[in-house]
Amino acid sequence: MAQSDNFGFGEEAALLKESARKFLGDNFPTDRLHALVAGDHTPERMSDCAWEQGLWQQMVDLGWAMLAVPEKAGGVGMPLVAVAGLVEELGRAAFPCPLMSTLNSTYVLSACGDAGLPALEEIAGGSAATLAITNRDGSWNAADTDVHCRDGKLSGSAWYVQDARKVSRLLVSAHSPAGLSLYWVAADAPGVTILPDAIVDLTRDQAHISFEQVEATAVSDNALAALHQAMPAIWTTLAADMVGAAEWQLQTTVEYASTRQQFDHPLGFFQAVKHPLVDVMIQIDQSKSLVYSAACAIAEEPARALQDAHMAKASASETAAYASGRSVQCHGGIGFTWECFAHLYFKRQKHSQMLWGDAAWHRSRLAQLLIGEVA
Amino acid sequence: MSDQARKDTPQQTEFRDYCRDWLQQNRPSEPPVRLPLSPLEIMTTEQLDYLQTWQKSAYDAGLIGCDYPQAVGGGGRTDCQRVANEEMIRARTPFLPNVIGLGMAAPTVFYHGQEALKERLLPRLFSGEDIWCQGFSEPGAGSDLANVQTFAERSGDKWVINGHKVWTSLAHFAEWMILLLRTDKSHKYDGLSYFVVPIRSALGKGVTVRPLIKMTGETGFNEVIFDNLEVDDSYRLDELGKGWQVAMTTLLHERGAGELQTPRAGGMKSKSTHATNSANLIDLARECVRDGKPAAADPLLRDRIMQQVIREAGLAQNQRRARVPALLDHPMRVQLQNKLLASEIAQDTAALALEVEGASASLYMGDEHAPAGGQWPLAYMNSYGMTIAAGTSEVQRNILGERVLGLPKSK
Numbered sequence: 001m002a003q004s005d006n007f008g009f010g011e012e013a014a015l016l017k018e019s020a021r022k023f024l025g026d027n028f029p030t031d032r033l034h035a036l037v038a039g040d041h042t043p044e045r046m047s048d049c050a051w052e053q054g055l056w057q058q059m060v061d062l063g064w065a066m067l068a069v070p071e072k073a074g075g076v077g078m079p080l081v082a083v084a085g086l087v088e089e090l091g092r093a094a095f096p097c098p099l100m101s102t103l104n105s106t107y108v109l110s111a112c113g114d115a116g117l118p119a120l121e122e123i124a125g126g127s128a129a130t131l132a133i134t135n136r137d138g139s140w141n142a143a144d145t146d147v148h149c150r151d152g153k154l155s156g157s158a159w160y161v162q163d164a165r166k167v168s169r170l171l172v173s174a175h176s177p178a179g180l181s182l183y184w185v186a187a188d189a190p191g192v193t194i195l196p197d198a199i200v201d202l203t204r205d206q207a208h209i210s211f212e213q214v215e216a217t218a219v220s221d222n223a224l225a226a227l228h229q230a231m232p233a234i235w236t237t238l239a240a241d242m243v244g245a246a247e248w249q250l251q252t253t254v255e256y257a258s259t260r261q262q263f264d265h266p267l268g269f270f271q272a273v274k275h276p277l278v279d280v281m282i283q284i285d286q287s288k289s290l291v292y293s294a295a296c297a298i299a300e301e302p303a304r305a306l307q308d309a310h311m312a313k314a315s316a317s318e319t320a321a322y323a324s325g326r327s328v329q330c331h332g333g334i335g336f337t338w339e340c341f342a343h344l345y346f347k348r349q350k351h352s353q354m355l356w357g358d359a360a361w362h363r364s365r366l367a368q369l370l371i372g373e374v375a
Numbered sequence: 376m377s378d379q380a381r382k383d384t385p386q387q388t389e390f391r392d393y394c395r396d397w398l399q400q401n402r403p404s405e406p407p408v409r410l411p412l413s414p415l416e417i418m419t420t421e422q423l424d425y426l427q428t429w430q431k432s433a434y435d436a437g438l439i440g441c442d443y444p445q446a447v448g449g450g451g452r453t454d455c456q457r458v459a460n461e462e463m464i465r466a467r468t469p470f471l472p473n474v475i476g477l478g479m480a481a482p483t484v485f486y487h488g489q490e491a492l493k494e495r496l497l498p499r500l501f502s503g504e505d506i507w508c509q510g511f512s513e514p515g516a517g518s519d520l521a522n523v524q525t526f527a528e529r530s531g532d533k534w535v536i537n538g539h540k541v542w543t544s545l546a547h548f549a550e551w552m553i554l555l556l557r558t559d560k561s562h563k564y565d566g567l568s569y570f571v572v573p574i575r576s577a578l579g580k581g582v583t584v585r586p587l588i589k590m591t592g593e594t595g596f597n598e599v600i601f602d603n604l605e606v607d608d609s610y611r612l613d614e615l616g617k618g619w620q621v622a623m624t625t626l627l628h629e630r631g632a633g634e635l636q637t638p639r640a641g642g643m644k645s646k647s648t649h650a651t652n653s654a655n656l657i658d659l660a661r662e663c664v665r666d667g668k669p670a671a672a673d674p675l676l677r678d679r680i681m682q683q684v685i686r687e688a689g690l691a692q693n694q695r696r697a698r699v700p701a702l703l704d705h706p707m708r709v710q711l712q713n714k715l716l717a718s719e720i721a722q723d724t725a726a727l728a729l730e731v732e733g734a735s736a737s738l739y740m741g742d743e744h745a746p747a748g749g750q751w752p753l754a755y756m757n758s759y760g761m762t763i764a765a766g767t768s769e770v771q772r773n774i775l776g777e778r779v780l781g782l783p784k785s786k
């Protein structure tokens with residue numbers, strides 16, 4: 001099966017990306033982000049989950065939260081390349097919202113066949129959701145969970161749950177008598193306790209969740225298959241966010257390097273500053289191309305999806321690390337302070353780097369695919 | 376149906392079918408001599424004869440110069456060179472020897488030469504009967520190309536040229552040279568002019584070509600000395616003092632970012648060709664033994680090989696994204712990275728291959744035990760040619776920083 005020359009990124013996708021950029025540029029400039037999330041600078045602060053719910057509601061009204069929901073569940077059914085374009089813009093704005101978590105839940109539910117439809121209809125109706133599928137060790141293997149289901153009730157705990165306080169629904173993986181199963185749970189159901197983590201990243205919230213005899217709706221008894229099918233989209237979506245954030249880091253640092261004068265020249269005159277910034281750009285472009293190629297493969301050539309998505313997330317994690325380091329370093333002293341906005345993205349990228357597997361994790365799986373087991 | 380064929384226009388489909396048929400019936404026979412890695416390392420007339428014969432037959436069949444007008448010896452088609460290239464590569468034909476002519480001289484002459492000159496020069500360039508070389512770099516003008524000192528002094532209708540060019544690949548076989556020189560010593564950039572110069576006919580009469588030997592031990596490039604060479608004013612491209620602008624056309628095409636597609640072939644697989652890519656690196660890692668196990672079992676090497684796989688894939692997908700304006704923040708941003716990325720990725724892949732080889736990385740081409748015939752140490756050394764030629768990686772980073780990111784110009 002051949003893929004589209006243009007990744008399948010058509011006019012509609014271009015319009016969506018452009019309008020997202022404008023919407024966020026108009027409504028959520030970086031100083032507003034800083035004012036919103038950077039109130040408490042103390043290292044021992046608790047995570048206070050500050051976000052603009054009004055703006056998020058506008059996004060929901062624009063249909064952005066249900067873009068990936070199939071049409072038969074009342075969604076828009078847009079291809080992943082279009083979604084990636086939107087997410088890239090959200091990453092550029094570092095906008096705190098449960099879009100990515102809701103998308104991730106959508107991918108998994110869409111891989112559950114008809115059993116996923118009722119939950120998808122709720123997402124299409126405006127409910128935000130997140131995945132609670134990670135164990136205490138932070139394992140990114142889909143089979144690992146610390147939640148069990150007995151007699152239709154969930155017990156145990158899920159860790160590293162993203163946006164837990166911004167969503168109303170949880171998609172939980174649990175060991176059940178049938179194997180590994182998926183459950184759809186209201187975030188405020190009796191027996192669910194959300195325990196916020198105190199995290200480095202100011203633009204996100206994360207929690208661990210305890211389940212005590214929680215009544216849950218079973219969605220699938222083959223969670224492993226659904227999760228494996230959804231993972232490439234989950235990695236690719238996160239990589240798109242990281243590419244957008246890295247572009248903000250690049251452009252902001254270029255702007256500073258063009259104005260700040262030392263030794264009678266703007267910093268960017270000196271090749272010791274110019275060349276690393278070019279290298280940041282080169283890495284961003286590699287990652288960005290790999291993101292859209294993976295997104296296209298997921299829709300058009302599923303046999304390549306897994307390897308292409310591993311490449312996209314591995315590449316984006318390296319890019320995020322490098323762009324973050326250079327963005328602070330090239331700002332010099334001011335870059336090291338709380339008042340400079342660079343740290344907001346630095347921290348968001350650090351969070352994204354490890355989330356759903358860091359670069360080395362993805363490369364080791366890619367090696368399994370391309371080289372295989374060698375005795 | 377191949378991936379490319381699915382997107383063809385009707386004209387391209389017809390042309391593709393034609394190319395495929397022709398290549399099936401006219402694929403050149405196995406070379407009688409060992410071929411070099413690229414046209415730039417052609418050393419003997421036997422090699423050149425074989426490759427020139429192939430280029431001439433491909434041109435006569437219409438597979439070269441497809442998108443140039445018929446008046447200058449082209450095929451008068453639209454966007455068909457790409458098709459011919461894909462089919463030549465698919466048919467694994469040998470590479471085309473007149474690489475500098477096709478890739479750099481042809482578009483430059485086409486965009487900046489007078490009609491009569493184009494009509495005279497381009498047909499024999501396309502056919503490969505005239506080999507071309509490039510006279511840009513000088514001992515004192517490398518990265519600072521605009522510092523060329525080769526000087527042309529006007530003498531009636533003629534110009535008298537004196538100077539010294541270096542790194543001139545193929546000059547020992549070339550009939551013609553594209554030549555960047557100075558016609559005015561008082562202006563650095565605006566004092567430059569651009570000529571095409573017949574050099575073979577002037578050997579011993581104003582032109583001396585001497586081979587330079589590369590660090591690999593191979594020959595292939597040269598220095599060229601001009602001693603009162605007299606040329607006609609009709610060999611000048613564009614206006615006097617516009618040499619720098621003309622040179623930009625050449626460099627854009629040299630770096631793979633130009634408008635006119637370069638004829639390319641060179642898919643022939645034989646012992647003589649060896650691609651510096653991660654697929655070959657993986658094969659190597661399966662064969663080489665490290666601590667009693669295949670190197671491909673070593674987790675650290677696997678990780679580093681995957682880094683190269685990912686960079687290569689990123690470069691390939693960049694080319695695809697370069698054609699999707701909605702996914703580009705700056706129109707030239709991705710194209711201008713091609714040369715830099717391709718050369719640095721290949722260099723790192725070759726360097727990693729030598730680590731994979733371990734002790735056997737010490738063995739060179741004359742050793743029967745050398746893995747892959749000693750091609751990896753050769754490729755590693757040659758990779759520095761790629762990161763230096765056509766604008767060093769450092770100059771490429773300046774260009775990207777200044778033209779794309781808008782950073783202040785470095786001295």
